[in-house]
Amino acid sequence: MKRARTLSDDSPIRAIACLKKIDDIRRFEETDDCFILGFDPTESSPVKDVSSKPLNKDADDDICVLAEKGKIALRDYPHSRHLCLKFPFKTTPSESYCEKCYCYVCDSAAPCMYWTVSRHCAAENSGHWKDKRKVRKIAY
Structure with missing residues (x-):
């Protein structure tokens, strides 16, 4: 079901849905880039290829990237x-x-x-x- 386009669709700010049921994951994956899971997805997860090890590299438990x-x-x-990441x-x-x-200065590999x-x-x-980059661009 398509929704009507509004002026706010051009805004970079988007609402983030909080999914309460595991059945909603596939539906939201098709249309949304980001959503919050309000449950433990490791319990009978329908998501394939998700490693059991979180992708987080810090000790912060507030947000955990699963995939x-x-x-x-x-x-x-x-x-x-x-x-560089x-x-x-x-x-x-x-x-x-x-x-x-x-x-950054030379714009070369x-x-x-x-x-x-x-x-x-x-x-x-x-x-x-920044100054060195500008000078280099002018020189070449």
């Missing part, structure tokens, strides 16, 4: 090194990079020729790195 569906932009598509910028050495990382020499591995979208 992912689709591509994750900062993991599965090219991204600046400081935005595989090697978080604040908790891993800045020299680290994944196969999708690129240099990591590692660039200045990766460790001029510390492009530490570049992020702020301060003097």
Whole structure:
């Protein structure tokens, strides 16, 4: 059943449904990107390929990610090194990079020729790195 389009459909803010019954999962998976489960899905779960180990990497019990569906932009598509999900910028050495990382300054695949020499591995979208990026774009 299609609902009538409203002005609020253009808003990036969406309501999030809280499912109370396990039977509602399939119906909501077809139309919604995100919903909250108001029950334990591991008890006779109809969802296939959900690992028993949560995808959370922190100790916060308030929210628990059970599964992912689709591509994750900062993991599965090219991204600046400081935005990498595989090697978080604040908790891993800045020299680290994944196969999708690129240099913020050079706009080339990591590692660039200045990766460790001029510390492009530490570049992020702020301060003097923004200036270096602008200068490089003008020069090339």
